[in-house]
Amino acid sequence: MTLDITIEDSRWQDAGLAALAEQAAAAVLAHFSLDPEVCEISLLACDDARISELNAEFREKDKATNVLSWPAEELAAEDDGGMPEAPEADFTGEIPLGDIAISYDTCTREASEAGKPLADHTRHLIVHGLLHLLGYDHIRDRDAALMEGIEVLVLGKMGIANPYMNEDAP
Template sequence: MTLDISIEDSRWQAAGLPALADEAVTLVTAHFALDCDECEISLLACNDVRIAELNAEFREKPQPTNVLSWPAEDLSAEEDGGAPLPPEADFTGEIPLGDIAISFDTCAREAAEAGKSLTDHTYHLIIHGLLHLLGYDHIRDHDAALMEGIEVLLLGKLGIENPYMSEDAP
């Protein structure tokens, strides 16, 4: 696998992001029966200032967010709740999936607010970003349910509880 990690905020290094990202990528690619050795992914580990710049530039939303994704190609399903197209290798035999940016500030704040560990929330956000690279989204209701179901399944394999269950839910 080619997982190119650019760490702009040293707090990510201290949080063990490289190992977390490697494990998350391995888990996601195995789930979709993709050859991990053929997949290409770039991950930018940054802070709120940088991700706000990216969010403004690419989504016209000039505020920080937790994670952003730029798929190498649009694999999304046409029908709400349909499975995205599988990624294909390019002429070199590699499977370019795309780029992800994750903000330490927002990730740490959200984890603290939810009473979760930074590690667990980081896994969730990386998996979430990877699913976006694979054509999953949460704009339409059935797409959201499909994406969240896969996230819950994969996080469960890491021993992480369902992040979508609130303490108020029955």
């Protein structure tokens, strides 16, 4: 797999982002039986200031967020809860999936607030971002249920607990 990582915030280097991203991407690609040797993903590891700029520019939301994704190709299903189209190789034989940006500040804050290890939350956000590249979304109810279900399966295979479980629930 070609995983092109640009680290703008050195705290990501210290957090071991490269290994975490490789694990998360490999788990997602394996779940969908996609050949990692032909898949291309770009990952920008930044801070809240940079992700705020990107969020404002591309989503018209002038605030920080945890992860953003830009799919190389629109694969989303038309029907709520439908399966997205499978990505296809381009003329070079590669499958360009797209770009992901992740903010250290927001990721760290969310992990701390949830009492989760930073490594687990980081892998979750990369899985989440990669699913967006593959056409999954969480705007409509059935789409959200489908996407969350896949996240839980993929994270479980990495030994990460279901991030959507409310531990306070009876």
